[in-house]
Amino acid sequence: MTDSAVESEQASDGTSETETLRVGVVGGGFIGTAVGGEFVEHEDASVVALVDIDESVLEEAGAELGVDDASRYTDYEAMLDTETLDAVLIGTPHTLHYDQILAAFDQDLHVLCDKPLTTDLDDARDLVERDAERDEVLMVGYQRHFYEGFIRARDLWAQEDREPRWITAEVCQYWVDRFEGTWRQNPDLSGGGYLYDTGSHLLDCILWSTRLTPEAVSASMDFIDDEERVDGRANVTVRFTNGATASISLSGETPCMREDVRMWDEEGAVTLDSQDWEPNRYVEIDDESGEYRPKLARTDRQTKVEAFVESIQTGEEPAATALDGLRVTAVTEAAYESAKGDGSFVDIDPDDVRLE
Template sequence: MKQTIFLFRHNRRKFLKDVSLAFGATAMGLPMASFASSCQSSGSDKENTQVEQTGQDNGQNRKLGIALVGLGNYATNQLAPALQETEHCYLAGIVTGTPSKAETWKRKYKIPEKNIYNYETYDQIADNPDIDIIYIVLPNGMHAEYTVRGARAKKHIISEKPMATSVADCQRMIEACKENKVKLSIGYRLHFEPHHQRVMELGQQQVYGPVQRIEAEDSFVIGGSPDRWRLDKELAGGGPLMDLGIYCVQGAIYTMGKTPVAVTAKFGEVTRPDFFDEVEQSINWQMEFADGAMANCTTSYNKNQNLLYGKAEKGWWRLQPSFGYSGIQGETSEGPMNLPNVNQQARQMDDFALCILDDREIPVPGEMGLRDVRILESIYEAARTGNRVEIKV
């Protein structure tokens, strides 16, 4: 395989084309996590090297092996470190198109050579009993293909958010996992974070009465070169709405415990046309709920914002910062939340491992990812047309 396949170092458009040519494209409940469970320690188990190498510890204490597919920033700086703290799963393998990365990870995490794959040998993962779960950490436009292929390899799947870049691809992912009898989860880490779990309780249990209004903002200033996959429509599916705005959609929905019925939206001004010639620079939207509550949301790649706010009949709550990997702070109309910051990714992956080991329902399943992509598509339609768009889920 050509070395030009190396992720993110390759030209963004040619990258997707080369992958497709090389390998071919393979052809509404809202479970609320217990707030009490968020206070349980995720812990770490670094004592038994036998567990790390085999994924086994006398049967009942088995740890499931995870292979990370794509070794970009998120896998490198968040998921791999989190897998050093997990109790029910461990880093068993990697899939990368960059030999230098493979060698670095092999040494750093003591990954056996037989558990290291590239994109040409990816399907051979089916023959590896060390790997139980595949975590897709590739650009959005590649989630569907690698999920389908992973499911056909009979491995359970975690797909990073957004689940895919179209409703059709989400449906294809769900069907592939069902056909192959494997579980599918989406990387919605904040469902396992104490402050966000508290917001779920405050809103869904109407602690301060019915929710009246939600404000959600998630933005950052994108820098570097404009030639990056997040600004490529084919690879990213869109701009900050797909990348960051999905957290606002999620936050509003799990505050309410229900799906919005309609949206209105408007694209923001493009002030950096050299960066935003394919995807939006910013977008504002409003989500209507059947009981009259409204969620006002905004996301941008050209400012810094980080807020989830809820106003109810008899009180309010605010998370600010709200959507980061750490440093979340919360308060209510009664005072500070005084909740811990935790390793969100470790809890997320441990929960999925337990869902597999205990054969229980997943709190963040593929169907939730499909619902959210359908809402994102509705927001884009509303912004393009200027019309109020009803959401059919």
């Protein structure tokens, strides 16, 4: 990676000029084209290379992202070795993320990786440690960090006299039938089932908004495969070091998408509701106001790519860090361990997941 992609240079007229970030897209599926398209639209970035193992996907995504035939690859390492890149977008199945991030680290590249960061807690620990020694940015693609509702909730719970004590949350969608036969229901690629897919976002928004430190997880699951590795439904209970609990219900068998989160303390609650992937509605409840429903910006919010590029240019911490990713992986892995056992609580080391 060259420094020119992340630093400003002096143009001939003496003004400051930012070099274009050269991005390689890893995976030509939904994330690769949707988030890759955000790079195409960004004035300080350009998609210059693409890799996918499926040549038909490669051709279609390459055309959509405007990548030349010569810069389309079926081998990830070949793309890294051949192309002059500053960053990669990783939009591949979950279990591939760790090795692909390491390969990008070896090339000193910035990395925007779709969720989850990894499907293995030791791998997540390793990435957090390595990332702390790097100057480049590693960001996880948890987009709810840009939704005003969750930002308001995070700001509320950051107040000295407010701390959530009781959390309930649920998410549901038409997932089981929709993704039958795809990699999302192949645990060797997905890491699990619905909890590791859409459920990852729900766990993240709770952990990120509250800043609480999880210490133990209990879960029950309904599996859709004979090996009992792919959950279609799950109920997860998280205990936190401050004595708070979160009760989380997830179903991939409903005819529509709904997401509901309630975070209570002794003074009241924050509630966030969403349907059909729209940004969440925000309601604040307390003794004086009863219900307060502020108007939220529905579309005027930062995108993943805007936040990623800004972090590179400013040197500020990215919106969703490697530690955020580790915290989600720790809770997720503990939930699967509990559900595949007798449902007893599985401990999490607080030192692993405590925010600095």
